[in-house]
Amino acid sequence: EAGVAQSPRYKIIEKRQSVAFWCNPISGHATLYWYQQILGQGPKLLIQFQNNGVVDDSQLPKDRFSAERLKGVDSTLKIQPAKLEDSAVYLCASSLIFGLLSYNEQFFGPGTRLTVL
């Protein structure tokens, strides 16, 4: 089974520039998550999609971050403009679907390491 794919793997930009990350979840997974992992910390949820609808974006800094999941498959996360404190690994994860029956494991992608200079 193919895993969660992300690109690019690394990105270096200067502050105030824009950047976009791409995620392709495991085939058939309805739920997609974007996490921010700052060095030395655990992943923090930025946004969660179920198909192409947003379930939770309460921790997304909406003045500079945006995300979309058109057609309910691939997703892009954008930062515009970037700040120094955005330097982190951005992880994408997917799961079958969330619901009443049981908890579904989240599978993580390899992440995109962003450095903002």
Next chain:
Amino acid sequence: GENVEQHPSTLSVQEGDSAVIKCTYSDSASNYFPWYKQELGKRPQLIIDIRSNVGEKKDQRIAVTLNKTAKHFSLHITETQPEDSAVYFCAASTGWSSGDKLTFGTGTRLAVRP
């Protein structure tokens, strides 16, 4: 919202010894507690999980215990091996009511000395 604290932040053990990592959570509605292992530069991978209706779960050399009253859960690794060296994250979720959202601890860096 949920807050998960994890201790210790670093742990060094001799190969063959046991390692214990502890986490506490704040939301009494949390009912699912996974543990992830993240090797350097790699993605987090689920190694074991426990649900709130179970007090202990074991899988070969790893086990997790849950104390709902005290709101804490622990990861136990026995007979540690060098390949166990990694960062371990605990997490908690209230399940479907929050979209299966995971709140992670800050991680424990485990080093197993050969």
